[in-house]
Amino acid sequence: MNDLPIIPILATLLGGLAFWLMLPRGTARGRGVGALxxxxxxxxxxxxxxxVGDWLDNSVFFILAAVTIVSAVAAVTFRNPVYCxxxxxxxxxxxxxxxxxxxxxxxxxxxxxxxxxAILVTFLFVLMLAQPEGKAAYDRVSWEAMLAAATGVVVVAxxxxxxxxxxxxxxxxxPWLGMPTxxxxxxxxLTPAHVARLGGELFGRYLIAIEVAGVLLLVALVGAAVxxxxxxx
Amino acid sequence: MPYEVALLxxxxxxxxxxxxxxxxxxVSRRNLIVMFLSAEMMLQGVSLSLVAWxxxxxxxxxQLLVLFIIAVAxxxxxxxxxxxxxxxxxxxxxxxxxxxxxxxANQPRFHExxxxxxxxxxxxxxxxxxxxxxxxxxxxxxxxxxxxx
Numbered sequence: 318m319n320d321l322p323i324i325p326i327l328a329t330l331l332g333g334l335a336f337w338l339m340l341p342r343g344t345a346r347g348r349g350v351g352a353l354x355x356x357x358x359x360x361x362x363x364x365x366x367x368x369v370g371d372w373l374d375n376s377v378f379f380i381l382a383a384v385t386i387v388s389a390v391a392a393v394t395f396r397n398p399v400y401c402x403x404x405x406x407x408x409x410x411x412x413x414x415x416x417x418x419x420x421x422x423x424x425x426x427x428x429x430x431x432x433x434x435a436i437l438v439t440f441l442f443v444l445m446l447a448q449p450e451g452k453a454a455y456d457r458v459s460w461e462a463m464l465a466a467a468t469g470v471v472v473v474a475x476x477x478x479x480x481x482x483x484x485x486x487x488x489x490x491x492p493w494l495g496m497p498t499x500x501x502x503x504x505x506x507l508t509p510a511h512v513a514r515l516g517g518e519l520f521g522r523y524l525i526a527i528e529v530a531g532v533l534l535l536v537a538l539v540g541a542a543v544x545x546x547x548x549x550x
Numbered sequence: 551m552p553y554e555v556a557l558l559x560x561x562x563x564x565x566x567x568x569x570x571x572x573x574x575x576x577v578s579r580r581n582l583i584v585m586f587l588s589a590e591m592m593l594q595g596v597s598l599s600l601v602a603w604x605x606x607x608x609x610x611x612x613q614l615l616v617l618f619i620i621a622v623a624x625x626x627x628x629x630x631x632x633x634x635x636x637x638x639x640x641x642x643x644x645x646x647x648x649x650x651x652x653x654x655a656n657q658p659r660f661h662e663x664x665x666x667x668x669x670x671x672x673x674x675x676x677x678x679x680x681x682x683x684x685x686x687x688x689x690x691x692x693x694x695x696x697x698x699x
Contacts, residue, residue, distance in 0.1 A: 336571075340578055366563060367556040378557075382564050389568055389591055393575030398584050398644075405587045412568075412594050419561065421601050421613050428597075431620050436590075436627045443631050444583050447638045455580045455645040460660070465578035473570035477563055484551070484559040496554050497608040505608050518610040519617070530621045537625030541632040 324365050325477060332358035333470035339394040340462040355390060359383065367484075378418060385411030396456045398448065402441050409433040420507045423515050554606060561602030568595030582634050582644045586627075593623055 331354050338351025369378050385408055392404035409432045417425040459465070497506075508514055519527060551559070568591055575588030597616045604612020634644065641648045650660050 336574055340574075362563075362567075366560050367551045369556050369560060370553055378560065382560070385564060386567055386571070389571045392591065393571055393579065393584075393588060398581050401581075401584050401587060405591065408568075408591065409594065412598060415561070415564065415598060416601055419557065419601055419605050421604075421616075424597075424601065424613055424616055427617065427620055431624060432590075436624060439627060439631060440583060440587065443635060443638075444644075447583075447635075447644055453581075453643065453645070455643070455647060456584075459578040459580060462578050465574045468577060469570040469574035472573055473566055476566035476569070480559060480562045480566065484555055496552060497606070501608050502554075502605070506605050506610065515610060515613065519614055523614055526618065530618055533625055534621060537628045541628040544629065544632040544636055547636075 322365075322478075322481065324361055325481065326474070328358045328361035328365070329470055329474045329477070331355075331361065332473070333466045336390070336394070336469060337463050337466035339390070340459050340466065341394070341396045341457050342462050343458045351394075359386060378415075381411055381414040381418060385415060398444055398456060399441065402437060402444060405440075406433050406437045409437065420511075422511050558602050558606045562599050565595040565598035565602070568592070568598065570595075580646050582637065582646055585646065586630055586634070590623060590627075593619055 335351045335354035335358055338347040339355065363379060363383070366379075368375050388404045388408035388411055392401050392408055395401045395404060409428055413425040413428040413433070416422075416428060505514075572588045572591030572593075572595060575591065576585050579585050579588065597619055600612040600616050600619075602612075604610065604615075637649065638644060647660050653659075
């Protein structure tokens with residue numbers, strides 16, 4: 318608390334500056350510098366994160382995290398919306414990998430199939446119907462790029478400061494959070510019968526919720542058809 | 551730092567970064583579809599945190615909540631794409647600034663600054679080839695005319 322965490326603050330500020338440089342502002346000047354600064358910010362932030370397990374776990378996690386974050390930045394800052402959508406797909410694959418890394422096998426597959434397979438393709442469909450010639454003039458300017466980047470800096474700084482204070486070794490809030498042993502994990506969340514347990518929970522504890530979700534999907538389907546069909550009358 | 555705590559810490563940090571990036575994209579981009587992609591990115595950041603917390607508390611609730619997030623995102627995508635298609639039919643572009651007449655009464659209008667031309671949009675430099683054979687009698691503007699690169 319007494320000494321400021323210099324490197325995380327520096328990383329967040331540098332990331333915000335890089336984001337402002339990389340966002341479309343009507344000019345291509347400074348995008349290379351922005352990409353370089355973003356790489357530096359990500360490296361700084363990664364150097365401050367705690368290591369996870371042995372070197373193999375570490376490298377898998379940090380590669381997946383880097384793929385996710387870099388694709389997310391690219392998806393937001395590219396000017397051609399088709400490239401944005403494709404980078405977004407890669408971001409989804411990165412999050413699917415992270416889900417798999419933490420043991421959520423079904424979610425990894427569901428994210429890949431539903432998000433990257435269905436939703437993203439629908440996006441690309443509309444995009445290519447509406448704007449087949451690539452980037453338009455309004456893709457080359459953004460609203461208030463500097464204020465937007467500053468907002469992102471504030472949000473990320475606040476969140477990561479809270480996270481860092483909660484789990485810092487000397488702050489030691491986490492014993493009160495309760496930590497599972499590996500035997501408990503292997504008996505419940507990391508069980509080999511993952512999908513069976515997940516389905517059991519889904520149709521046991523969350524039966525009403527899944528019925529509501531089904532009704533919601535039906536309502537959305539009907540609503541989309543009504544919205545689209547209104548023009549024809 | 552124990553393994554589970556380090557894992558949770560890192561997942562929460564990555565989720566926070568995804569949320570922030572999506573927020574910046576949603577606030578600053580003007581293309582309706584890119585705005586929507588950014589909103590989905592914020593959902594992904596929250597999903598990462600939920601899965602990590604679910605593992606930390608040794609409970610399937612986090613993963614199931616993410617499953618519901620995916621279902622709601624699919625609904626959202628269907629309705630939003632229908633609305634975007636409608637807006638596109640009315641205006642002919644995917645520009646959010648085109649609908650600024652829907653703003654509140656005493657809000658100022660968004661002024662679009664004229665865009666400077668970028669190098670990427672200039673016509674490509676064509677190679678100069680060594681002339682061979684008899685020079686045909688073609689007017690200059692017909693040689694330089696390229697309908698579409």
